[in-house]
Ligand SMILES: Nc1ncnc2c1ncn2[C@@H]1O[C@H](COP(=O)(O)OP(=O)(O)O)[C@@H](O)[C@H]1O
């Protein structure tokens with residue numbers, strides 16, 4: 318069981334030092350990414366989802382750093398402390414693409430406009446399998462395009478990104494990410510820039526990777542509907558913390574954090590009919606440079622007390638796999654019933 | 655591509671006609687009479703109006719302006735650039751004497767500024783906010799602020815007169831005209847001109863590189879495990895240098911006009927002095943020929959920029 322954990326993140330703190338000010342973007346984030354499972358990270362924009370994803374690959378911009386915490390990667394029998402590797406050093410670079418691959422939100426800008434799609438895939442292949450010859454590499458890039466459902470892959474391989482549609486580009490990005498058969502795929506809001514039907518196709522593709530290749534998947538989204546559809550496990554993030562974490566069925570049906578509940582109320586539920594009341598989450602996200610002292614959600618919370626204002630609630634385990642950062646989680650769940 | 659180039663070249667013809675005609679009218683409207691520059695003062699004073707008129711007649715100055723423009727144009731079509739009004743030397747001979755010197759100097763300077771400017775700009779962008787970047791930005795600002803002639807004179811003082819490393823002016827010693835023998839004459843003017851043109855290229859390529867390095871595809875490249883130099887070179891720079899190439903293309907016309915000041919300071923026997931003299935004395939055939947040449951370079955450079963952009967950026971289609 319424990320061997321199924323591929324990436325283990327514990328108490329991760331990441332701070333940004335922009336404009337002489339410190340932005341404490343992540344304040345103690347812990348989660349696991351497991352083989353053949355999808356972890357969905359959900360939360361409003363600006364809560365630190367992308368930063369979490371980029372930190373795993375040490376792709377953070379300058380002026381930011383891991384202050385505290387650990388990121389462990391289980392490579393076969395070997396345990397690698399990613400947080401201790403040099404940022405763009407040889408070991409870190411070897412993990413990128415070969416072990417952990419990432420795709421980004423906007424496939425329009427994530428591909429380089431001046432190279433053919435095939436060239437960009439082969440760049441990755443050559444980096445990690447340098448002894449291939451040109452023909453083998455070409456076959457491999459064509460194969461990975463074909464596997465992602467791109468028709469006429471040999472011809473597509475020679476085309477430039479601007480000749481692809483948005484959905485096709487995201488497929489090409491996934492083809493690139495999967496070309497070296499990584500153990501982990503991180504997808505940072507992969508369908509936000511795409512329309513609904515195309516999104517559904519991309520999600521199907523990601524599910525296929527999970528079942529067929531047992532890829533461990535970390536899927537970032539701001540949409541609870543996607544969580545319900547895709548997740549095995551969920552991490553709900555708010556202002557640099559995971560406020561609730563657990564198996565998808567637990568979190569969706571037994572949500573114990575007021576923020577999780579608020580998020581759930583803000584999306585339509587299938588089968589509940591047309592006249593369900595949708596409430597957007599009340600209030601505004603605080604200024605990241607001027608964060609509340611205690612629980613970050615406190616100013617927007619119905620259950621807030623003086624304790625919440627002054628102290629950040631610790632991770633409280635409901636059971637082995639389910640934790641919540643709320644002093645009043647008992648009350649929250651009682652209130653809901 | 656071929657069709658495009660042919661079409662563009664044909665399209666240049668009406669433009670050349672209009673512009674050269676405007677230059678011709680411009681010369682016509684300059685104050686003063688050409689005769690005053692052609693015949694020395696005291697001689698002119700002794701001549702009768704009839705005699706003066708004879709000279710005019712001989713030079714064709716009494717013909718209507720349109721007639722003179724078209725006879726110049728007819729000459730150009732036949733490959734005849736005309737004769738200097740001052741001493742009746744063929745303009746083609748004058749240009750052949752002078753043009754290689756100017757081109758030599760400005761091509762050297764253009765190469766120096768292009769390579770130095772883009773190299774320093776890229777370094778500056780990669781090391782943004784670090785010491786190297788700050789020093790280079792400062793140097794760039796000083797470079798833009800210092801006038802060419804001052805920079806040239808200081809260099810002559812230091813390297814020519816004080817240190818005696820390089821000759822202070824001229825292009826070669828008589829009899830020693832092989833390229834390597836005159837190289838030492840070229841170094842200082844080319845460096846002064848080149849360095850004074852560098853700051854602009856440097857600032858532009860720094861901005862372009864920074865813009866490119868902030869794009870998502872650079873992050874994608876990094877996420878593939880590419881090393882930093884590959885990320886910077888093959889992704890950052892590869893996209894950044896298209897606009898830099900465009901800038902350099904638009905600078906090509908400087909090949910003729912840009913070295914004027916430097917030619918004067920270093921007594922470089924180029925077109926610069928010939929051209930300024932010609933303008934001062936309203937020597938129409940010379941002005942027209944050099945003007946035509948400049949306009950041609952401007953038009954051809956913009957065509958070159960178009961073609962280059964299409965070659966460098968697959969998104970651009972020539973049409
Ligand atoms: N490159 C950056 N420079 C400065 N601050 C950043 C940068 N990227 C993210 N941040 C800050 O980190 C916080 C979280 O951002 P992000 O992880 O992008 O949010 P999201 O959950 O929408 O992906 C925000 O407060 C944002 O201002």
Ligand SMILES: [Mg+2]
Pocket residue numbers: 363366367505506
């Ligand atoms: Mg994001």
